[in-house]
Amino acid sequence: MLYGNMAYQYDFNTTATVNNGQWHFVVAVRKGQNGYIYIDGDPTPAASASGPLRDLDANIAVAIGRDIRDNVWAFTGLIDEVHLYDYDLTSS
Numbered sequence: 001m002l003y004g005n006m007a008y009q010y011d012f013n014t015t016a017t018v019n020n021g022q023w024h025f026v027v028a029v030r031k032g033q034n035g036y037i038y039i040d041g042d043p044t045p046a047a048s049a050s051g052p053l054r055d056l057d058a059n060i061a062v063a064i065g066r067d068i069r070d071n072v073w074a075f076t077g078l079i080d081e082v083h084l085y086d087y088d089l090t091s092s
Contacts, residue, residue, distance in 0.1 A: 012035060012037070012048070014039070016047075024039060026040075064079060065079050
């Protein structure tokens with residue numbers, strides 16, 4: 001989920017499995033009104049969504065692997081090397 005202005009822009013997930021005991025490279029991208037999830041360098045998004053454009057606010061908490069609104073959803077695997085960028089990255 002991506003939040004801004006106290007409302008979410010979009011909520012999406014993928015049915016792709018990454019629970020096979022191997023490490024996976026997962027990338028979430030926000031591009032204007034659109035969001036994408038990429039897995040293991042595949043150029044085809046594993047999931048996508050769109051919604052009304054929301055401003056991001058530096059005062060909103062950031063959480064990776066859990067829903068900080070009510071702590072109902074939580075990732076149960078291992079997460080390593082999290083990076084957040086405020087600029088576009090190239091595919092290379």
